[in-house]
Amino acid sequence: MAQNTYSPVNNLMPVDSSLRRRYFVGRWLRYLALAIVLALAIILLIPIVWMLLGSFKIQRVALAYPPELIPSNPVLDNWERLLINRPSMRWLLNSFVVAGGIAFFGVVTSTCAGYAFGKKQFPGRTICFWLILMTMMLPRQIYMIPLFVLMKNFGWFNSYQGMVAPYLVYPFGVFLMRQYMQSIPDELLEAAKMDGASEIQLFRHIILPLSRPAIGAIAIFAFMAGWNDYLWQLVMATDELWLTLPVGVAKLTASGVGSIDIGVGMAGATFAFIPMLLIFLLFQNYFIKGITVGALKG
Numbered sequence: 001m002a003q004n005t006y007s008p009v010n011n012l013m014p015v016d017s018s019l020r021r022r023y024f025v026g027r028w029l030r031y032l033a034l035a036i037v038l039a040l041a042i043i044l045l046i047p048i049v050w051m052l053l054g055s056f057k058i059q060r061v062a063l064a065y066p067p068e069l070i071p072s073n074p075v076l077d078n079w080e081r082l083l084i085n086r087p088s089m090r091w092l093l094n095s096f097v098v099a100g101g102i103a104f105f106g107v108v109t110s111t112c113a114g115y116a117f118g119k120k121q122f123p124g125r126t127i128c129f130w131l132i133l134m135t136m137m138l139p140r141q142i143y144m145i146p147l148f149v150l151m152k153n154f155g156w157f158n159s160y161q162g163m164v165a166p167y168l169v170y171p172f173g174v175f176l177m178r179q180y181m182q183s184i185p186d187e188l189l190e191a192a193k194m195d196g197a198s199e200i201q202l203f204r205h206i207i208l209p210l211s212r213p214a215i216g217a218i219a220i221f222a223f224m225a226g227w228n229d230y231l232w233q234l235v236m237a238t239d240e241l242w243l244t245l246p247v248g249v250a251k252l253t254a255s256g257v258g259s260i261d262i263g264v265g266m267a268g269a270t271f272a273f274i275p276m277l278l279i280f281l282l283f284q285n286y287f288i289k290g291i292t293v294g295a296l297k298g
Helices: 008-012 018-054 075-084 086-117 125-137 140-154 160-167 171-181 188-194 199-210 212-228 231-236 245-252 262-282 282-291
Strands: none
Touching: 008 282, 018 262, 075 086, 075 245, 075 262, 086 125, 086 160, 086 171, 086 199, 086 245, 086 262, 125 171, 140 160, 140 262, 160 212, 160 231, 171 212, 188 199, 199 212, 212 245, 212 262, 212 282, 231 245, 245 262, 262 282
């Protein structure tokens, strides 16, 4: 009689040959899919690597053909022009203040409006909600001139309030928060009211804690929108000290009529990319949750 031996591998493998064949095919297909995803990730990283290495190239090397991926003689002249000869740290501060202000007011207005549209009944609720969403479909050029005249009358050129004021209401955040609010059970709010909770207590102790994922997602989206904004900040900032980082780098890159300083542009793009990368790594959980918030059943 043959002696039975126990093998963990054989114990996990299907006994039938057809099932075993499917097992191996399925495993190799998973490996193939993983390899394809890894190859696509590497391809997507090539522009970032090119940008980083290009910041250490002089203009002649940056324009050379065939292109030189790794600079043979890296230089720091581009970073010196960006960080020493220009108020780049002030531009960085301006970008943080403007993007942070847009994110703060976007979260406040979106949370309040989303709670009203998602949990309250009042005449014209649907019409008001759709009017807010319609503003997302309007090209920015349509309302830029009225906003420009308004900011001029207020005297808000070269100021943080002039850069942040047009973004006090974040329509996409209102939509996102309204969708999330509809997923909160009404029975929970009714139970709190029966226990004597006021409207402010209801909003502060129940709505806000339960809405943290949506609040975090809106904060990230609004911060990214404010950080990458270029056109409005270009209109509002005429003094060099009030430029935001994207505007300052763009003006520094244009070294002359019809010429572009590629090395400085690469250094500025890298300098502006690093804070966004750090913010994404720190708050990536909220960013991932924010992708699915709008898909909640409402």
